[in-house]
Each structure stands twice: as structure tokens, then as C-alpha cells.
Amino acid sequence: MAKESRYRNRIELLQGTLDLLILQTLQWGPQHGYGISQAIRVNSGEVLRVDTGSLYPALHRLERHGWVSSDWKISDNNQRVKVYQLTAKGKKQLASERSRWEQLSEAIARALNPQGEGGEA
Amino acid sequence: MRLWGRRRDEELDEEVRSHLRMAAQERVERGETPEQAEAAARREFGNVALVKEVTREMWGWAWLRQFTQDLRYGLRTMRRGPGFTAAAVLTLALGIGANSAIFSVVNAVLLRPLPYPNAGRLVRIRRVDPRGGNVGGTVSYPNFTDFREQAPGLEHAAAYSDSYAWLGGGGEPERIEGVYASADLFPTLGVSPALGRAFTPEEDRPGAPLVAVISHGLWQRRFGSDGGIIGREILLDGDKTTVVGVMPRGFNFPLGRKSNDFWVPLGSSGYGEMLKNRRANNHSVIASLRQGVAVGQAQAELDAVNERLASQYPEANAGAAARVTELQSDLVGDVRPALLVLLASVSFVLLIACANVANLLLARAAARGREMALRTALGATRGRIVRQMLTESLLLSAAGGAAGLLVASWALPLLVAADPGNIPRVSEIDLDPRVLAFALFVSLLTGVLFGLAPALKVSRPDLNKSLKGGGRGSAGGPARSRVRSLLIVSEVALSLVLLVGAGLLIRSFVALLGTPPGYDPSQVLTATLDVSRAVYPEPERFFQQVGARVRELPGVEAAGMTSLPPLSASDTSVEFRIEGRPEPQPGSAPVARPLAIDEDFFRAMRVPVRKGRALGEQDTGRSLKVVVVNEELARRYFPGEDPIGKRLILYHTYAKSEPAPYEVVGVVSDVRHRGLNVPASPEFYVSYLQMAPPRMTLVVRSATPNVAGLAASVRGAITEVDRGALVWDLRQMDERLAESVAPQRFNTLLLGLFALVALALAATGILGVMSYTVAARTHEIGIRLALGATRADILRLVVGRGMLLTLGGVASGTAAALGLTRLMSSLLYGVSTTDPVTFVVVAALISVVALIACYVPARRATQVDPLIAMRYE
Numbered sequence: 005m006a007k008e009s010r011y012r013n014r015i016e017l018l019q020g021t022l023d024l025l026i027l028q029t030l031q032w033g034p035q036h037g038y039g040i041s042q043a044i045r046v047n048s049g050e051v052l053r054v055d056t057g058s059l060y061p062a063l064h065r066l067e068r069h070g071w072v073s074s075d076w077k078i079s080d081n082n083q084r085v086k087v088y089q090l091t092a093k094g095k096k097q098l099a100s101e102r103s104r105w106e107q108l109s110e111a112i113a114r115a116l117n118p119q120g121e122g123g124e125a
Numbered sequence: 126m127r128l129w130g131r132r133r134d135e136e137l138d139e140e141v142r143s144h145l146r147m148a149a150q151e152r153v154e155r156g157e158t159p160e161q162a163e164a165a166a167r168r169e170f171g172n173v174a175l176v177k178e179v180t181r182e183m184w185g186w187a188w189l190r191q192f193t194q195d196l197r198y199g200l201r202t203m204r205r206g207p208g209f210t211a212a213a214v215l216t217l218a219l220g221i222g223a224n225s226a227i228f229s230v231v232n233a234v235l236l237r238p239l240p241y242p243n244a245g246r247l248v249r250i251r252r253v254d255p256r257g258g259n260v261g262g263t264v265s266y267p268n269f270t271d272f273r274e275q276a277p278g279l280e281h282a283a284a285y286s287d288s289y290a291w292l293g294g295g296g297e298p299e300r301i302e303g304v305y306a307s308a309d310l311f312p313t314l315g316v317s318p319a320l321g322r323a324f325t326p327e328e329d330r331p332g333a334p335l336v337a338v339i340s341h342g343l344w345q346r347r348f349g350s351d352g353g354i355i356g357r358e359i360l361l362d363g364d365k366t367t368v369v370g371v372m373p374r375g376f377n378f379p380l381g382r383k384s385n386d387f388w389v390p391l392g393s394s395g396y397g398e399m400l401k402n403r404r405a406n407n408h409s410v411i412a413s414l415r416q417g418v419a420v421g422q423a424q425a426e427l428d429a430v431n432e433r434l435a436s437q438y439p440e441a442n443a444g445a446a447a448r449v450t451e452l453q454s455d456l457v458g459d460v461r462p463a464l465l466v467l468l469a470s471v472s473f474v475l476l477i478a479c480a481n482v483a484n485l486l487l488a489r490a491a492a493r494g495r496e497m498a499l500r501t502a503l504g505a506t507r508g509r510i511v512r513q514m515l516t517e518s519l520l521l522s523a524a525g526g527a528a529g530l531l532v533a534s535w536a537l538p539l540l541v542a543a544d545p546g547n548i549p550r551v552s553e554i555d556l557d558p559r560v561l562a563f564a565l566f567v568s569l570l571t572g573v574l575f576g577l578a579p580a581l582k583v584s585r586p587d588l589n590k591s592l593k594g595g596g597r598g599s600a601g602g603p604a605r606s607r608v609r610s611l612l613i614v615s616e617v618a619l620s621l622v623l624l625v626g627a628g629l630l631i632r633s634f635v636a637l638l639g640t641p642p643g644y645d646p647s648q649v650l651t652a653t654l655d656v657s658r659a660v661y662p663e664p665e666r667f668f669q670q671v672g673a674r675v676r677e678l679p680g681v682e683a684a685g686m687t688s689l690p691p692l693s694a695s696d697t698s699v700e701f702r703i704e705g706r707p708e709p710q711p712g713s714a715p716v717a718r719p720l721a722i723d724e725d726f727f728r729a730m731r732v733p734v735r736k737g738r739a740l741g742e743q744d745t746g747r748s749l750k751v752v753v754v755n756e757e758l759a760r761r762y763f764p765g766e767d768p769i770g771k772r773l774i775l776y777h778t779y780a781k782s783e784p785a786p787y788e789v790v791g792v793v794s795d796v797r798h799r800g801l802n803v804p805a806s807p808e809f810y811v812s813y814l815q816m817a818p819p820r821m822t823l824v825v826r827s828a829t830p831n832v833a834g835l836a837a838s839v840r841g842a843i844t845e846v847d848r849g850a851l852v853w854d855l856r857q858m859d860e861r862l863a864e865s866v867a868p869q870r871f872n873t874l875l876l877g878l879f880a881l882v883a884l885a886l887a888a889t890g891i892l893g894v895m896s897y898t899v900a901a902r903t904h905e906i907g908i909r910l911a912l913g914a915t916r917a918d919i920l921r922l923v924v925g926r927g928m929l930l931t932l933g934g935v936a937s938g939t940a941a942a943l944g945l946t947r948l949m950s951s952l953l954y955g956v957s958t959t960d961p962v963t964f965v966v967v968a969a970l971i972s973v974v975a976l977i978a979c980y981v982p983a984r985r986a987t988q989v990d991p992l993i994a995m996r997y998e
Contacts (some may be wrong), residue, residue: 064183
């Protein structure tokens with residue numbers, strides 16, 4: 005039950021999609037966890053809300069893979085925040101995840117609208 | 126790692142805090158009050174602890190962190206329930222301890238390689254004679270040399286004979302045990318003396334100067350670890366013998382005997398004549414295989430050699446074969462089945478112990494339902510809870526294992542002290558790393574075994590019910606009670622199998638003790654007199670004098686002598702001919718065991734004469750040669766005929782005897798010379814005056830039950846005749862008999878003990894489950910009583926359910942036992958593996974015990990006060 009409530013309020017992201025979104029967000033520059041979640045929300049037109057229970061494990065996992073690196077910085081209002089940054093390895097990963105995502109969405113789009121090939125089949 | 130882990134923890138905390146702060150700040154900027162903003166930010170964030178937890182899992186060390194957490198939690202749980210913990214750990218300690226103890230015996234005797242460098246390549250070569258007779262598998266010396274020279278797969282081969290010697294020099298001669306061996310013995314085993322050298326092939330020849338290699342123990346004990354022992358002369362059987370080597374500490378060969386103190390060359394011994402005799406199958410043979418040669422290949426080579434020998438020397442070898450077996454399996458051949466049965470039984474005990482602990486855990490799991498529900502509500506996943514529960518059960522089993530090792534280290538000396546005498550390498554039994562690894566493995570296995578079912582149950586609680594209700598609730602639902610029922614059924618079944626095994630052994634043992642040995646062993650004293658090694662011009666006169674002197678002693682009813690008392694290890698058979706019958710085909714000549722006795726032997730041992738007469742004073746060295754045969758010989762070689770008056774041609778019996786006809790004058794009843802469980806083979810008795818034996822055993826029948834008191838006066842009478850007389854083995858016949866059944870007693874006692882423990886554990890298990898059921902159903906019982914059920918109804922309800930499970934256990938246990946007892950058939954005597962009496966009695970015994978175990982909680986159920994019961998909860 006607790007398990008269910010944990011997932012109820014969010015759109016299930018496909019496996020690996022969150023990684024892609026994070027990497028993409030970090031392409032604009034270093035950012036902290038809260039900032040990343042806000043950016044994803046705003047950039048998706050308030051559709052995607054990233055659950056903290058997914059965001060932080062994902063950030064720490066990406067860091068362990070060496071795709072992002074982290075640093076403690078002092079924020080504008082003088083507070084210590086942990087800031088994540090894309091690494092060179094992360095950039096490569098982003099490119100490959102992007103192309104995979106494009107292939108996938110194209111395939112899904114085709115599967116959802118099969119008119120073109122429908123006549124031939 | 127810990128420090129680093131803590132820093133990461135702190136950083137994660139800070140990261141989360143800064144997240145919350147920023148989220149709150151943004152809300153404040155949008156116009157919310159700081160309190161509202163903070164609460165909203167928290168709500169939005171979700172379960173902080175859970176987020177941290179899943180984030181930490183990304184670090185890779187999650188399992189370790191969780192494990193230490195579970196460990197700490199488990200330890201706390203153990204401390205909180207000391208009664209439960211003690212019961213579980215004790216039960217497990219008993220099971221694991223008994224298993225480790227029996228496994229250390231199996232390890233030392235069956236698994237550990239023989240203590241020789243060539244251990245892996247050593248084989249025993251036994252002669253297999255279809256006529257029987259040669260039970261020891263010994264080989265004649267000429268055959269042995271042919272084996273060695275003609276089988277290329279053998280690297281070395283050695284012949285040896287167990288023997289003894291009287292070690293002189295200073296005070297009374299000491300009887301020490303040792304071996305006559307060919308010079309190849311040491312290269313075959315791959316060992317060399319620690320001091321000096323082994324004897325050479327040149328010293329292993331007739332006429333060579335006498336040399337000996339002695340044991341480390343003898344060197345220490347008799348020669349004060351004198352470094353100058355090499356080259357010194359010692360007196361062995363009165364002969365000056367030069368010590369050429371001292372073996373390393375702990376060396377022993379052959380291992381069938383607890384210790385051996387000397388090894389002397391076979392070739393230079395007084396057995397020169399025998400070594401040329403192809404029919405004197407008197408030597409044990411071992412060999413080491415060449416690298417890469419398999420036992421099967423050696424067997425094929427020896428088969429070929431044997432075939433040649435059979436056609437070349439049919440009178441000695443027709444029909445005989447040679448069998449090659451690994452030395453280790455040859456050595457443990459007899460004890461292996463018994464040890465494996467014991468190991469299997471003791472593992473059954475452990476299984477029952479596991480079932481009991483699982484029961485305890487299940488009962489406790491029900492009580493902990495609320496705790497688990499709470500943890501689940503707080504975000505613990507199912508896997509996490511299973512892991513935590515398994516950690517707890519592994520903690521229990523680890524504690525049980527540690528305590529079990531204590532039990533084993535305490536039980537092992539007892540086990541070794543109870544050594545029935547037939548277990549080789551008993552002195553090597555210890556708790557070595559392999560036993561420790563075994564105990565660890567068994568502990569882990571049991572932990573998972575008894576922990577998994579309760580863990581799976583507990584991790585699937587009904588949250589609402591558990592949290593709202595008192596947490597004690599109902600009996601735990603049908604699924605949980607099904608597991609409990611299964612545990613009861615299997616406990617009953619397992620203990621039934623053990624009890625049947627023990628019952629069969631007890632019945633065998635009773636049958637064994639009830640077997641008439643063919644003589645009356647009570648109030649009989651035996652003492653062996655050796656004349657082979659001492660100088661007696663007329664040994665017969667010495668025996669006669671001793672006999673006469675002992676007969677005069679007060680309290681002596683009769684005193685006789687025999688060359689081979691019942692139950693002595695030695696075993697020889699000889700061929701003979703029956704006068705007037707055609708010469709038998711080679712390999713099919715009649716064989717029998719020869720015994721030399723005096724005229725009083727049958728009377729002293731109370732061996733009844735069936736036909737004709739016993740030997741008497743009229744049978745002397747100068748009178749007609751006569752022989753008395755046993756019933757088995759008469760049955761086998763004179764079927765439907767009266768053997769009295771027939772003549773047997775006996776030869777090759779003792780060194781001095783010539784082939785000569787002996788007239789059969791009597792038939793005596795069979796004596797079980799080789800043990801109560803071995804039917805008599807054909808035997809004949811000849812007067813010692815007509816066939817001089819190298820030693821005689823005095824058998825004295827006491828007129829009073831005080832046999833022990835007679836020992837001193839018997840010894841006195843012997844030394845009166847000769848102060849230098851070599852006497853040993855002064856013992857009561859009862860004792861010898863008891864010793865001969867020691868292996869059976871050992872197995873029976875151990876298996877009986879295991880079965881009793883199993884029964885007690887199963888009874889506790891039933892009692893526990895029924896008590897729990899009654900406690901959990903108090904409410905229901907109260908309602909039933911209130912609705913008019915009588916106390917008898919309640920009693921029937923509870924007992925009925927328990928007995929139903931018991932009957933299920935009895936049925937499945939009987940089925941299992943019917944299959945399993947076949948494996949112990951070699952341990953049984955006079956009783957079949959499916960003996961109905963044992964099965965019925967055991968089933969009845971278990972049912973009665975189960976009935977009592979059900980009745981106690983059932984009675985408590987009838988005393989439930991309906992009012993209190995219904996208010997309860």
C-alpha cells in the first residue's frame with residue numbers, strides 16, 4: 005500500500021527516460037537537485053513532475069557512472085548547495101540516449117498511427 | 126569505509142535539507158507564510174527517510190549498511206526475548222553439535238586421505254576364494270611376488286603380516302604389536318624413517334642379520350628418545366635385533382590396529398618355509414599404482430596374472446581371484462555403512478530441530494505482525510523485511526552453530542572414548558577446518574531453512590487488520606496454520622523414521638545377544654600362553670603342567686585349553702582330504718578351521734558333544750590320531766552319512782604337522798568362533814598333543830561367580846610352573862563377548878539416543894503448536910462453550926486435530942521408513958528391514974507421546990472461562 009501511494013501522483017517515466025531528462029537539463033549548465041526538478045517541470049509545460057524518490061537515486065547513480073560530477077557551491081543567498089555538472093562522458097551518453105529516445109518515439113508514433121502501412125498489409 | 130560512509134550520509138542530509146529550503150523559499154516568495162511553505166515543501170518532497178534510503182542504495186554499499194542495520198536490530202530482538210532465544214539456540218546447538226560430532230568422525234575415518242604421501246595411489250590386493258575359508262583376503266608369498274613382478278601398473282607392492290613380539294631387556298618382557306613386512310613396504314607408502322633408514326631388500330632375505338624399524342612412541346617410551354638408538358641391539362622374542370630406523374611421530378601401519386611398534390623384514394623371519402609355499406595364503410598385500418594408472422587397469426592386469434597362476438599352479442590357485450580396491454575404502458569397508466546411517470540419522474534430528482525453531486519463529490511472527498505492518502507502512506519493501514527476518518534467523522543459527530561447536534567439542538571425547546574398537550583412525554578424530562566449515566555451512570543452511578517460511582509469511586501482513594487490531598488477532602489465518610500443520614507432520618514422520626531405525630537396531634542387538642554362541646561364556650576366565658617365542662624343549666609338557674596346576678586351584682570347576690579361543694581375531698582355514706574319496710578337483714577341496722585343544726576344553730566351555738565322544742586322556746602323542754568335528758563340518762562334508770569312524774587326512778596345519786589320517790571320533794555342537802553374528806564354518810578339533818600349536822589359551826570355568834578373584838591365582842599358578850611364562854589377555858569370556866558386540870552396541874546406543882532426542886523434539890513441537898493454537902483460539906473456544914459445547918467437545922476438538930496431524934506424520938513416516946531401512950540392512954541381524962513388530966510398536970509409541978503432547982494444551986482449553994475468553998481482546 006505504501007508502495008502504491010509512493011507512485012500514485014506521478015506519470016510513470018519509461019526506464020532510462022529520467023536519466024535522459026536529467027542529462028539534457030544539465031546541458032544548459034550546472035544545477036542542483038531542486039533546480040533540475042523545477043527545470044524539468046517547467047520545460048515539460050508542468051506535465052512531468054519528478055518524484056524526489058526517483059530524482060536523487062538517479063543523480064547519485066549517474067554520478068557513480070561518471071556521467072555527472074558534483075560540487076558543493078555557495079548559493080546566491082549564501083547557502084551550501086550540491087551542484088551537478090555534465091562530464092565529457094555524460095555528454096556522449098546524452099547523445100546516445102537522445103538518439104535512442106528519438107528512435108523509440110518514432111517507433112511508438114508509427115505504431116500508434118499505422119494508416120500509412122495499413123493499406124498495404 | 127565507515128567514516129567515509131558517514132560523511133556521505135551527512136552530505137545527503139544536507140542535500141535534502143537544501144532542497145527543502147529552496148522549495149520553501151520559493152513558496153515564501155510566492156506569498157505563503159513560512160510555516161505553510163515549509164509544510165508544503167515537506168509534503169511535496171515525500172518520505173524523506175525513504176528517499177534517503179533508496180538514494181543510498183545507489184552507492185553500492187547498500188547491502189552492507191542494511192546488513193549491519195539488520196544485524197544490530199536482530200541482536201536487539203534476541204536480547205528482548207531471552208526465553209525464545211535460549212530455546213531456539215539450545216535446540217539448534219543440539220542439532221548442529223550432534224551433526225558436527227558425527228561429521229568429524231566421518232571426516233577422519235571416511236573423508237580424510239590416509240596419512241601417507243602415496244595415499245591417493247594405494248590399493249589393497251585381496252585374494253577372493255569362492256570356497257570361502259580365506260576371509261582375510263590374504264595372499265601367499267609366491268603369488269605376491271608374481272603379482273608384483275607381472276603387473277606393470279603396480280609401482281611398488283608389499284606383503285605384510287600383523288604380528289607381535291616380546292620385547293626383552295630389563296624386567297619382564299613386554300608384548301608389543303608390530304608387523305612382518307617385505308622391504309617394499311616403505312616405498313609403497315612413500316614414507317621413510319625420521320631417524321636412520323628403512324630395511325633394505327638385502328635384509329629381507331633368509332639368513333640376513335635381524336634388523337628392525339621401531340615406532341616413535343616405542344623409541345620415546347622404552348629408549349628415552351635416545352638419539353644413539355640407531356645401530357643398537359634390542360631383544361625381540363629373545364633374538365638380538367639391530368634397530369636401523371625410527372619412524373616419524375604419528376606414523377602407523379596398518380591402520381586397522383590402534384598402534385604398531387615395530388616393523389621387521391618378512392624374509393629374514395622364521396617363516397622362511399612358509400614364504401615358499403604357494404598354498405600358505407597368509408599375507409596381506411598392498412600396492413601403490415603408477416602415476417595415471419586407474420584401479421580398473423590394475424585389476425585387469427592382475428586378472429591376467431591370476432589366470433596364468435591358476436593354470437600354472439591349479440592346486441593352489443584354481444578358482445581364486447584377486448580383487449584390487451583402494452586402500453582407504455578397503456580399510457573402512459565395515460564401518461562405512463554404520464557411519465553413513467548415523468550421519469543420516471543425526472541430520473534428521475537437525476531437520477526436526479529446524480522444524481521446531483521454525484514453529485517458534487512462526488508463533489513469534491504472529492506476535493510481531495504489528496511491528497512488521499508498521500515498518501511496511503513506513504516504507505519498508507517486502508524484500509527488505511524478508512532480508513531483515515532472514516538476518517535474524519541467521520543470527521539465531523549462527524549462535525546455535527557456535528554453541529553447537531561447543532557441544533561437539535564436548536561430545537567428541539565421549540564419542541572417541543566409546544570407540545567400539547572397529548573404527549580405524551579414531552585417534553585422528555578432531556574438529557579440523559573441514560568440520561568447522563561443515564558446521565558453518567550447516568548453520569547457514571538451517572538458518573535459511575527455518576527462517577524462510579516465517580519470513581515470507583511475516584512480510585505479507587494485512588496492514589489494516591494488523592494495525593487496527595490488537596496485533597495478536599486470529600490464529601494467523603489458514604495459510605499460516607497450514608505451514609504449522611506441515612511442520613508437525615514432518616516432525617512426526619522424521620522421528621518415526623529414526624525410531625524405526627533405532628528399533629530395528631535394538632531388535633538386532635537383542636537377537637544378537639540371544640544367539641547361542643555354542644558354549645557357556647559365564648564364569649569363564651581366559652589367558653593366552655605363548656610358547657612360540659620362548660624356549661621350551663617340550664611345550665606340551667608346559668601346557669600339561671599349567672593345566673594340572675590350575676585344575677587344583679580352589680574355586681576352579683574345570684580348566685581346558687584351545688589354540689584359538691572364541692572371538693579371537695585370527696582366522697585361518699586349511700584344506701583336508703577325506704580318506705576313500707577321489708582326489709577333488711583343484712580348487713574344490715574341503716576346507717575347515719583347525720583347532721588344537723586339550724581333553725578338558727569341551728567340559729570347561731560346556732560345548733555339548735552331539736555324537737561319539739570328546740577327546741580324552743587316552744589321546745596322546747603316541748596313540749591313534751583322532752579328530753572331533755563340528756556339526757557344520759558333518760553337515761557339509763558328510764551329508765546323510767555318519768562321520769564317526771571316517772578318516773580325515775590333515776596337513777599344512779602347523780609347522781610340525783605331517784599329512785596324516787585322523788579318525789573322526791565325535792561330533793560337537795557348533796561354536797560361533799568368529800562372532801555371534803557369524804554362523805560357524807566347518808571346524809575340527811585335534812588334541813594339542815597330536816598337532817603342536819604355537820600358543821594355547823587357557824579357559825578356566827570358575828565354580829563361583831567371583832571370576833575376577835580367580836585371575837590372580839591363575840596367573841600365580843602359571844608362573845609357578847615357569848617364572849618366565851609369557852601370558853597375556855587374562856580376561857573373562859563375558860568381557861570378550863561384550864567386546865565382540867561393541868560395534869553393534871555403539872550403533873544401537875547412538876541411533877537410540879538420536880531417536881530419543883528426535884522424539885523429545887517432536888513432542889515439544891506438537892506441544893508448542895497445540896498450545897499456540899489453543900491460545901490463539903481462546904476467543905472461539907469461549908464462544909463455543911457459551912453456545913453449549915461441553916468440555917469433552919472441546920477436548921475432542923483440540924486433541925482430534927493434533928492426532929489427525931500425528932496420523933498423517935505416522936503414515937508418511939512409515940512410507941519413508943519402508944524405503945530407507947533398506948539402506949541399513951548390513952547393520953541388522955536376525956530381523957528384516959520391514960519388521961512389522963518394530964513398525965507397529967514405534968507407531969504406537971509416537972502416537973501415545975503425541976496424544977500426551979496434545980492432551981496438555983487441550984485440557985487447558987477446556988478450562989477456558991467463556992466470560993473471560995470473550996472479553997479477552
